[in-house]
Amino acid sequence: MMRTHDDQAGPGPAIVFWLWMTVTAGGLAVMLVIVVGGR
Amino acid sequence: MTMRRMLRDNALGLFFLLLFLLALGGQAVAGYFRQVEEMAEHGRAAVDFLSFVVSPDFVVDVAENWQSEFLQFSLFIGATVWLVQRGSPESKKPGDEGLESDADQLVGEHAPADAPSWAKADGWRRTVYGNSLLIVMGSVFVLSWLIQSLGGSIVAGEEAVMHGMPAPTWLEYVASADFWNRTLQNWQSEFLAVGTMVAFSIYLRQRGSAESKPVGAPHRVSAVESE
Numbered sequence: 001m002m003r004t005h006d007d008q009a010g011p012g013p014a015i016v017f018w019l020w021m022t023v024t025a026g027g028l029a030v031m032l033v034i035v036v037g038g039r
Numbered sequence: 040m041t042m043r044r045m046l047r048d049n050a051l052g053l054f055f056l057l058l059f060l061l062a063l064g065g066q067a068v069a070g071y072f073r074q075v076e077e078m079a080e081h082g083r084a085a086v087d088f089l090s091f092v093v094s095p096d097f098v099v100d101v102a103e104n105w106q107s108e109f110l111q112f113s114l115f116i117g118a119t120v121w122l123v124q125r126g127s128p129e130s131k132k133p134g135d136e137g138l139e140s141d142a143d144q145l146v147g148e149h150a151p152a153d154a155p156s157w158a159k160a161d162g163w164r165r166t167v168y169g170n171s172l173l174i175v176m177g178s179v180f181v182l183s184w185l186i187q188s189l190g191g192s193i194v195a196g197e198e199a200v201m202h203g204m205p206a207p208t209w210l211e212y213v214a215s216a217d218f219w220n221r222t223l224q225n226w227q228s229e230f231l232a233v234g235t236m237v238a239f240s241i242y243l244r245q246r247g248s249a250e251s252k253p254v255g256a257p258h259r260v261s262a263v264e265s266e
Contacts, residue, residue, distance in 0.1 A: 035099075
C-alpha cells in the first residue's frame with residue numbers, strides 16, 4: 001500500500017502546483033489576448 | 040515547518056520554475072535585439088522592449104515551443120498507458136498495458152481514507168479525475184498550438200504587406216509551409232528526446248536519478264518490476 005508523507009507535507013506541494021498552474025494558464029491567457037487583439 | 044525544509048521538499052518544482060523564468064527573460068532580451076537588428080537592416084525604427092514582448096513576433100516564438108513540449112508530455116502520458124518498452128524505467132512492465140483495475144488504481148471502494156475525493160466518487164468525477172493530467176496537458180498543447188497559428192498568421196501577414204503581397208487568412212496560414220516548418224521542427228526534436236530517453240534508459244544509468252533504474256538493475260527489467 002502506498003504511504004506518502006502527507007502529514008508532514010505542509011503547504012509546499014500546493015504552492016508549487018498553483019504556481020505552475022498560474023504560470024501556464026496566465027501565459028496562455030496573455031498570449032491569447034495578444035494574438036486575438038492583434039488580428 | 041521551517042522555510043529551509045519547505046524549500047528542500049519542493050526544490051525540483053521551484054528549480055525548474057526559476058530556470059523557466061530566466062530562460063524566458065533571456066529569450067525576450069535576445070529576441071528584442073534580433074528585432075532591433077532586423078529593423079535597422081530594413082531602415083526602420085525599432086520598437087521599444089515592452090512593445091516587443093507583447094508583440095505577435097515574440098508570442099509565436101514562445102507558443103511554438105510550448106505546444107511541442109506539451110504535445111510531447113501528453114503523448115508520453117497517453118502512450119505509456121497502452122504501450123510498454125521492456126527494460127525502460129519510463130514504462131510499465133509487459134502485460135500491464137491498459138487502464139488497470141480499480142484495485143490497482145486505488146479508486147472507488149479500493150480508495151484509501153486519504154485518497155482524493157474524486158477518486159472515491161463514482162461516475163464522471165472519477166473519469167475526469169482519472170484522466171486529469173492528460174486533459175490539462177493536452178489542453179495546453181491545443182491552446183498553445185492555436186496561439187502559434189494565430190500569431191504566425193499575423194506575422195506572416197505583416198511580412199506579406201511589407202512586400203506588397205496580400206496577407207494570408209488564418210486558414211491559408213495553417214496550410215502554409217511556414218506553419219508546418221515551425222511546427223514539425225519542434226515536434227521532431229521532442230519525439231527524438233522521448234524515444235532516446237525510453238531506449239537509452241534500458242542500458243544506461245544515472246545513479247540516484249528518479250528517471251533511471253538503480254545502477255545494478257538488470258537491463259531486461261523496468262524500475263516498476265524491480266520494486
